Amino acid sequence: xxxxxxxxxxxxxxxxxxxxxxxxLLERAGFTVDAVxxxxxxxxxxxxRRYAVVVLDWKMPxxxxxxxxxxxxxxxxxxxxxxxxxxxxxSSIPEEIRSSICSVVQKPFELDQFVELITECAAKNGVSSSxx
Amino acid sequence: MVxxxxxxxxxxxxxxxxxxxxxxxxxxxxxxxxxxxxDALQKLKAKHYSLLLLDFVLIEPDSLxxxxxxxxxxxQSSLVVILLTAAIHDMKPRLDPDLVHAxxxxxxxxxxxxxxxxxxxxxxxERKRLRE
Numbered sequence: 001x002x003x004x005x006x007x008x009x010x011x012x013x014x015x016x017x018x019x020x021x022x023x024x025l026l027e028r029a030g031f032t033v034d035a036v037x038x039x040x041x042x043x044x045x046x047x048x049r050r051y052a053v054v055v056l057d058w059k060m061p062x063x064x065x066x067x068x069x070x071x072x073x074x075x076x077x078x079x080x081x082x083x084x085x086x087x088x089x090x091s092s093i094p095e096e097i098r099s100s101i102c103s104v105v106q107k108p109f110e111l112d113q114f115v116e117l118i119t120e121c122a123a124k125n126g127v128s129s130s131x132x
Numbered sequence: 133m134v135x136x137x138x139x140x141x142x143x144x145x146x147x148x149x150x151x152x153x154x155x156x157x158x159x160x161x162x163x164x165x166x167x168x169x170x171d172a173l174q175k176l177k178a179k180h181y182s183l184l185l186l187d188f189v190l191i192e193p194d195s196l197x198x199x200x201x202x203x204x205x206x207x208q209s210s211l212v213v214i215l216l217t218a219a220i221h222d223m224k225p226r227l228d229p230d231l232v233h234a235x236x237x238x239x240x241x242x243x244x245x246x247x248x249x250x251x252x253x254x255x256x257x258e259r260k261r262l263r264e
Contacts, residue, residue: 015233016210017210017211017212017213017233018233020210020212020252020255020256020259021212021233021234021252023255024248024251024252024255025248027251028247028248028251087229087230106224106229107229107233108215108224108227108229108232108233108234108235109234109235110220110234110235110236110237111214111234111235111236111245111248112236112237112240114234
């Protein structure tokens, strides 16, 4: 049986420690977390099931921005589920992306705040069967 | 097969009577404490720690020099680094996200933090066993 999509998160980061922390925090908050470190794995996961939130490292190899562009073109409406993790100032992320996604979190993130933000994002993006 | 005990290093920049070491030990972790950068670096080089907790009142520009040096030494594996501080707004802009993965605002629920640390170290231990 597939996990509840409304509590499912896809986490994408090439930093293993960050992925681990994200997984621990969100699983403790009741989410099911798929954690991957490459764009290819991310796309495979994204195509295989529905996620309430996608947590994406902006600077991962192959550029988080390209992944977002792919989602935007092929899965309209999916950007609202994205939370970007970034080591740089969030204002350096293009405005057209920032205005389309759920949120931007600057690393290092605050543990409690991060969980609250993901929870809010998941609640906003109630997953329906017609929208990937 | 008995799970290997996971080790946590707690670096507090001012002597305190934090209950955290005791709480972590009661949850089955081995905990070492240190008050100086030199000692922290020596400990990191001598033993495998899964997680480094930094309990800092203040962060100076060179407060994390030991950690930078340790990471440049290209040692092992994963080391999750979490900073505890009350001065979060002052400190965050000065933190290198490649050195510190997450921050915790003090005061905080230490019992919850101890559970997070335990879950992180458990996952890291499982990962290490899979790789061996």
